[in-house]
Structures are given as C-alpha cells and as structure tokens.
Amino acid sequence: MHLDHSDPHSHSHDGPAAVSADAVRPDGRRRALRIGLGGPVGSGKTATVAALCRALRDELSLAVVTNDIYTREDAAFLLREAVLPPERITAVETGACPHTAIRDDISANLEAVEDLEDEVGPLDLVLVESGGDNLTATFSRGLVDAQLFVIDVAGGDDIPRKGGPGVTTADLLVVNKTDLAPYVGSDLQRMARDAKEQRAELPVVFQSLRSEEGVSEVAAWVRQRLADWTAA
C-alpha cells in the first residue's frame, strides 16, 4: 500500500493526462481504486464517508471528492470532523445537477481525482461522494470502479421495493440508521426481503453508525474491492 510516501517512482508530469478510466496513470503507475457513494439527501452518505475514512486511514492512503449541490457543506463537514488532512478532500461544483456530474459529464470529477493523485498521491483509494439526489442517480463506469448506494430506514421502508437503478444495480446497498427503525415504524425484515428480490445476489448491508459495529461491514467490503483491484 501507499502509506509510505517515499515512493521510488518519481512524479512525472511530462505526458498528457489520461483520457478516460484508464487503469494506468500517465506516469506508468496503476491509479487508485475509485468507489462512488450515492443515495438520497440525508441518508448518511457523508457520515459513512467520514466513518470509512476513520476506519481506513491508518492502513490506506486515501482521498475524498465531494459533489455538493450548491454549497461546500459536505466537504466542510469532513474538514471540520478532521477525518483526513484538508489537502486530501476536494469539492466539485455540479451546477444544480449532481447526477450529471457523476454520470453524464464526469470530466470535473475525473480531474478532481487526478489532481488528488498528482498532489497527495500515490493513493490506494478515492471515495467519490455524490450530491444528495434521487433514486435514479448512478455513477458512470468511466468515473468509479464500484459504487455503493446509501438509503436509510427513516426514508421509508418501501424504498427497496420501489427499486430504481441505485437500489437495483449498486455493487453494495447500504441501509443506514437501523437504530431509528423502531421509532419510524420501518420493518427491517421487509426491507431485507424486498432488497433481495430487487438485487438477487448483490450484497446488502444494514448499518447503524451509532452502534459498536459502525461502518465495519462496509469497510470490510471496501477492503475486498481493493484486494480485487490490486490483484487485477
């Protein structure tokens, strides 16, 4: 991994930047794994990013790109919580269309990722957090290698049944805030059943960041993705 910054490869900026999702950077090094986090407003994407940073920062070299809708709130939250040094967190502005910046026109996000790799790299992992959007928002495969979709029990326990590209196709579905289920009348078993129906073999994690386990199951999934990426 890349925690040791005395990397023998020197930073070379002679070649032009990569064009698309090339696995190899212009300087010949393999780029960082990119994982996208999408989901509706308030479902706990930023809290999950913060928890992942805390869980992984001692074992991995990582950075975060946020896509706020109209502010720098999410980046500011991560900075305030000091989950990473400020130079490892970048905010992308999305012109009122957060789904466009992660799916239809990904160039600003690709540049943010590449700049982080140039400036604070080498990196093992870049987390790209989408702006809070609707159930149809998914990341382009040109931007991320894997994506997780975060919903929460308080948003309604019928969301897994309703489906949509995020719920149905994300590599990992995270059902967040399970500690609130008794207070909002959400049936976790029903959510699990519906999710299974929509997603077949794709995994689902139920988490409460307030519990002792916290983000550990999602962190384990990220570690596995990274192991696969490194071995590929």
Place this chain on the structure above:
Amino acid sequence: MSRATLLVLADGRFPAGGHAHSGGAEAAVAAGRIKDAADLAEFCRGRLHTSGLVAAALAAAAALGVDPLLLDEAADARTPSAALRTAARKLGRQMMRAARATWPSAELDALAAVRPKGAHQPVVLGLAARSAGLGPEDAAYVAAYEAVSGPASAVVRLLSLDPFDATGVLARLAPELDRVAADAGAAARRVPDEGVDALPASSAPLLDIGAEAHAAWAVRLFAS
C-alpha cells in the same frame, strides 16, 4: 466537412463540463438584472457580441491552425477577470479530455502536454473542431452558440423560467449568431498575416465584475 460532426460538437450534452457553468447568468439573476425571458434575451445579446465574439474568433483561429499557445495568451489578455480566466482553463481542460477521447489527434495531445491544467476553452474547442475535420466558421458557430445557450439553460434552473420561452430567446438570436460567427471567422482569417491583434477584444465589464463577485459567494448553484 461533415455537418453531423458539427452537431456532435455543438450538442449541449457533449460531456465537456458546461452544465456546471451559467455564463454569468447566476450573478446577473442575483443582481436583479435577469428576471424574465426579455431580460434573458438582452443578457444573451450582450454576451454574444462581447465575450461570445471573442470566444468565437479564438475558436475559429485555433481551427484554422494558428498556434494554440499564442491564442491562449491572446485569450488571457482578453479576459481581465481572474475568476473567468480560471473558469475558462477549467472548461478547456474538460473540453480537452472529451475531445481527445472523441477525435484523437497529435495536435490535441501536444496542447494537453504543455497545458495539463487546461488552455482557454475556446482555443481547445477550436482545436477540437480542427481534429474533428471541421472548419473555422464551424468552430466559431459552436463558441458563439455556447455563449448564449449556457446562460439560457442556467436561467431555466435559476428562475424556473418556462423552458419554451428560453428556447425561443435562442431561436430569435439566430440571425445575430450567424453574423457573429461570420465576423469571427473573418477576423481569424486575418491572423496568419496580421497576428493575434487582428482578433476582436470586445469586453463586457458587468460580466467581469459579476464573475469576480460570484467567485467569492459561499453558496451558489453554478461554478461560474
């Protein structure tokens, strides 16, 4: 040249980052200068004949084969607002990525290598047009149209303006777009003999001032 290629480059969905920019419209809306479709028409007309003409001429010259680094300097000299220079280079970098993926060429690679953080967007746009086999007038058309289509779609989002009204504004500007593209192409064709000083340098001080103010806002929908 292929007319269909021009449509691909001019398409508002061409993935080169334009959707996150309002072309100064967000600042103008906040200042109360755009409140309805009539205001939008006047804003677009002003932008078209000032920064739009300059961008169109730069793009035309790049498409003609003028040294893009000379044009990049000329663009800097014609962009007094630091915020707008930054935005233009950001958008140029995004256009470069899209262009190299779409119409790869040694000329694009060479400019990307010396301007890894981006050359001015109209210069990259012109070079992209050249790589796509388009001519200087084509590039001028795309740049001129972007100068008004960006603000129009931004104002639909900012003011919840009726999208049919906004598109009507663009349609009624068509004859002026023709004229600006022709003037820009003619200016670009003088550059090989007269140098980049032959390019127009018209400016819109309110766009520059608005851009500087906008860049300092803490909360905004658009990057510029």
